[in-house]
Amino acid sequence: MAPAQVEETPSKTVQELPKNYIYKGGDAGTLGASLPYIDIPTIDFSLLSSPTSGKQELEKLCSALTSWGCVQIINHGIDPAFMDKVDEVGKQFFGLPVEEKKKYARENGGYEGYSNHIIDSKDQAFDWIDRLYLVTKPEDKRQLKLWPENPQSFREILHEYTAKIEKLNEMLLKAIARALTLEENCFLDMYGEDASMLSIFNLYPPCPRPDLAIGLKPHADASVFTYLMQDKEVEGLQFQKDDQWYKVPVIPGAFVINVGDQIEIMSNGIFKSPIHRVVTNTEKGRMSLVMFCFPNPNKEIEPVKGLVTETRPRLYKTMKDYTSILVENYQKGRRPIEAAKI
Numbered sequence: 001m002a003p004a005q006v007e008e009t010p011s012k013t014v015q016e017l018p019k020n021y022i023y024k025g026g027d028a029g030t031l032g033a034s035l036p037y038i039d040i041p042t043i044d045f046s047l048l049s050s051p052t053s054g055k056q057e058l059e060k061l062c063s064a065l066t067s068w069g070c071v072q073i074i075n076h077g078i079d080p081a082f083m084d085k086v087d088e089v090g091k092q093f094f095g096l097p098v099e100e101k102k103k104y105a106r107e108n109g110g111y112e113g114y115s116n117h118i119i120d121s122k123d124q125a126f127d128w129i130d131r132l133y134l135v136t137k138p139e140d141k142r143q144l145k146l147w148p149e150n151p152q153s154f155r156e157i158l159h160e161y162t163a164k165i166e167k168l169n170e171m172l173l174k175a176i177a178r179a180l181t182l183e184e185n186c187f188l189d190m191y192g193e194d195a196s197m198l199s200i201f202n203l204y205p206p207c208p209r210p211d212l213a214i215g216l217k218p219h220a221d222a223s224v225f226t227y228l229m230q231d232k233e234v235e236g237l238q239f240q241k242d243d244q245w246y247k248v249p250v251i252p253g254a255f256v257i258n259v260g261d262q263i264e265i266m267s268n269g270i271f272k273s274p275i276h277r278v279v280t281n282t283e284k285g286r287m288s289l290v291m292f293c294f295p296n297p298n299k300e301i302e303p304v305k306g307l308v309t310e311t312r313p314r315l316y317k318t319m320k321d322y323t324s325i326l327v328e329n330y331q332k333g334r335r336p337i338e339a340a341k342i
Contacts, residue, residue, distance in 0.1 A: 023125040023214040030245050031279055032211035038239055038246035040064050042254065045168075046075040048175045062179035069274035070239055070258035072251050078164050080253045083229060085153070086161050090201040090287055092151040094130060104146045106133070113146040128213040128280050130203040136162040136291075137197035162197055162291070165227050169293045172225060172257070180270070182306045187266055191224060192299040198292040204236060207280035215278035215286075220335060222323050223260030223292040230256060234286035240275040261337045262295060265316040268303035273337060297321040316340045 023031065041064055047057040064071040093101070106113035116130045132148070135141050136158060148154045173187040204215040215236055230237065230250055237248040237256065248256060264273040280286075295301055302318040319340050329336040 017209045017212050021126050021128060021213045023212065023217070025125075025214070025217060027218055027240075027245065027277070028212075028214075031214060033245075035238065035245050035247050038068065038070075038248050040068050040071055042072045042074055042251060044075045045073045045077070045171075048171075048178075058175060058179040061175060065176065065259055065271045068239065068241060069264075069272040070248075070256060070276075072248075072254045072256050074251065074254050076168055076255060078168070082160070082164075083253065085157055086229065086289060087232065087287070089151050089154045089157050090132075090203075090289055093132060093148050093154060093201065094203045094287065096150060100150065104132070104148055106146075112143050124217075125214070127217060128204060128207050128215050129278075130205070132201040134158070134199050135196065136199050137166065138194055141196070158199065161289075162199065165291045165293070166195075166197065168227065168255075169225055176263075176267075176271070180267070180307065182304065186304045186306065187263070190266055190295065190299065190301055190304065191293075192296040194296045196294040196297070198294070200290045200292075202278075202288045202290065204278060204280055204286040206282055206285055208282060210280040210282060213280055215280045218275050218277040220273045220275050220337065221258065221260040221292060222262065222326055222336060223294055224262045224266075225293050226258050226260055227291040227293070228256040228258070229289045230254075231286040231288055234281070234284045236278045236280065236286045237288075238277055238279060240277075245277075260292070261335075261340070262301055262319075262322055264337060265301055265319060265322075265340055266304055268307040268312060269315045270307060294323060297323070315342060317342055 041060045043061050043064070044057060047053045048061065050057070061071060101114050104114045106115040112133050112135060114130070114132050116126070134147060135143065144155070147158070170188060173191060174184045177184050177186050202216070207213050218240065228237070232252055233250065235247055235250055238245045239248065240246075258276065259271045259273045261273045263271055298320065300318050300320050301322065303314050303316055308314045317340055322336070322340070325336050325339050329339055
């Protein structure tokens with residue numbers, strides 16, 4: 001793992017892009033290209049348990065997670081005014097002077113704290129990003145020395161936000177079980193108590209050459225589900241399907257939720273963990289907050305029994321502490337999910 005590097009992402013006044021930001025991945029030629037919008041439904045989360053329209057909404061949810069691995073949800077029960085507060089404390093933190101932000105800098109060998117690129121090899125280009133990476137659950141694993149005290153309300157708001165996403169995640173795990181006509185708690189029981197949650201505030205500053213630099217390289221998530229609160233105005237997230245990239249529109253007040261590798265394993269491959277990336281633009285910075293939900297690392301995960309049949313044999317091994325295989329596999333240039341396949 002490269003040593004921690006905390007430095008300001010070059011500002012939009014830079015005319016020549018520093019060489020270590022020039023991205024040369026296989027998808028580099030599509031940066032800055034005109035792309036279609038993704039064709040996924042917006043799910044009304046409040047209808048999922050409705051006796052009249054719940055079945056139809058569950059079918060839409062199941063279809064989207066099966067074909068795309070992602071969905072946008074509205075009416076999820078988290079007050080838009082509270083979401084604005086979450087957004088505001090993130091922007092206030094990134095707006096602090098550099099020296100103030102560096103008080104919360106990521107330490108050598110670690111992941112948590114403020115930094116602007118985590119790279120797995122010196123051959124990789126830097127992402128055009130500033131980020132604040134914090135474990136929020138279990139609470140006894142929080143490194144509070146890395147939780148900003150400025151703005152003053154930051155810690156309280158992130159604590160409350162974590163509890164709200166935790167509740168939303170439980171509801172979603174139950175909903176997908178009902179959508180697959182399984183026992184409602186089958187995914188939730190495997191997810192387990194004492195699960196882990198990780199939040200990352202991401203700031204993508206305006207970039208002079210969005211055709212050369214990338215905000216966040218293509219990747220899939222090791223989570224069960226990932227919850228993204230997008231910037232309210234600026235697009236940037238893109239998903240890949242059948243070697244084509246698709247833009248994700250901004251829907252005010254919505255969450256973008258995507259399948260992580262661990263729910264792909266639990267669903268025996270019915271739900272797919274999608275490849276996604278973030279692109280930049282020259283005009284406006286973009287801030288987002290992503291929350292990852294992981295099972296307790298001591299819990300074994302495997303395809304739930306109702307999804308292994310003669311016509312659909314078991315596709316994945318029993319895994320424990322799935323995230324531990326991440327770095328090893330990424331350094332070998334392969335997706336960690338490949339190591340889980342039978």
